[in-house]
Amino acid sequence: MLNTKEIRSYFPILDQEINGHPLVYLDNGATSQKPRQVIEAIKKYYEFENSNVHRGVHTLGNRATDSYEGAREKVRKFMNAKSTKEVIFTRGTTTAINMVAQSYGLANLKEGDEIVITHMEHHSNIIPWQQLAKRTGAVLKYIDLEADGTLSLEKVRETITNQTKIVSIVYVSNVLGTMNPIKEITQIAHEHGAVMVVDGAQAAPHLKLDVQALDCDFLAFSGHKMCGPTGIGVLYGKEALLEKMEPIEFGGEMIDFVGLYDSTWKELPWKFEGGTPIIAGAIGLGAAIDFLEEIGLDEIEQHEHELAAYAMQKMSAIDGLTIYGPTDPAKRAGIVTFNLDDVHPHDVATVLDMSGIAVRAGHHCAQPLMKWLQCVATARASFYIYNSEEDIDSLVTGLVSAKEYFNDVF
Amino acid sequence: MSSNLDQLYRRVIMDHYKNPRNKGSIEDGALTIDMNNPTCGDRIHLTLQVEDGKIQNAKFDGEGCSISMASASMMTQAVKGKTVEEALQLSSTFSEMMLGKDYDDSIELEDIESLSGVSQFPARIKCATLAWKAMEKGVSLDKD
């Protein structure tokens, strides 16, 4: 277990009461809180370095450029990419996946080709492919899930064919907590000549990324779920692929030479970063990476497995509580999605909120998965580095009183 | 905890949730409205039978939390037998109540009054207003 007491002390927001109770923040799947180190880095940028990048000859311009490009190098190392040419700053996971669909997808797919995803995807890894399929005449196919919410490689093999051009799969499910065998799936995709896209939104905060070991072609993640600010994310792409792809946003910063009727692009990665980039966001993300690496990504993953195991053990002791997803805690990240018999998840969330406990209730941007689970909505507790077993005890106490409140009082 | 919660979950609300009135669907010649709350998945299927500017019958089906389903039950109960105009007036009074504003208390609200506590829970206001929005949409279909 991590030293959550010390870690908590870095997060000013956690030191407050909500509805008369100390805040227990268990909605990290939606967004994580931000440590002082990140807030300070952004503040320092605005107070001492703020300037546009890659433009000014002046000193501030250099400082800002160094910090921005320094953040890119931190991201490269964080996910073990070969080169900073492969690190594109975006607004987040959603933008990154859309970039792949619109740039790579539109240029390489034609009628009859296949795009393969799964039933456990977030809307941001479904809709860009639906749209691409509509525009190109490609077919969108879903890999079916096993009863426990995992993927079997057998079904992966059955679904991916020689017509498949793109496979796009979530690394860690934001609802089920399932950790998918991305490396193995990538290999299968490559055997059929397809490119592999990974939605890493719930993976980057919680485990050690290694894009070279995975051998995936693209990977997307968001800064705000990993202690960084909102509005910044990353698209990783293999250099050889990115080199051949066209930008989707045109304007300043991304050009080499502009003529009256035609223009040429800067080299990678800047050709994909049209306009003034998200400078403060990238610097904040860099600081978040420093912070997480100081704690250790392997340690973070371990901490979350332990919390998930503890939560599953305690929560399954509550009569009438159903937990969705893998039953083996070793196969899941620190995400526990559940329902309480006869109490709608909204009502669960409101009762918990009155005790200062923040959980998510709803469809978690995964309506097709809700359909697969055959429920309209669920409640979700998702853990991070500052959560402890005591937080889970509070959750369990809150759930028991929610149940009593709804079953006994009325 | 309970005292705060009791403002939201009044006994009348829970009664409507557990024993919904006008549950089901009117089969023939009714106005049909399907609405959902995209942020949370609450869903209502409302059927209204409007004749000569009067809501003769109203039924609902759906899935959702206690507040959304109780509100739907109360809404159908309240608008049945009212003219379209009266129903819309009731709906705007309900909106004001949800916004925590002073509302026209000359109108007989009956069970609906029990939802006034929802205004203290901003995240839940949309749950309570879903059925009313569906009703408003339904009667506007009649005009076309």
Ligand SMILES: Cc1ncc(COP(=O)(O)O)c(C=O)c1O
């Ligand atoms: C698995 C998964 N994919 C994609 C996203 C979208 O991330 P963002 O909203 O930061 O673009 C999320 C976040 O909600 C997620 O959990």
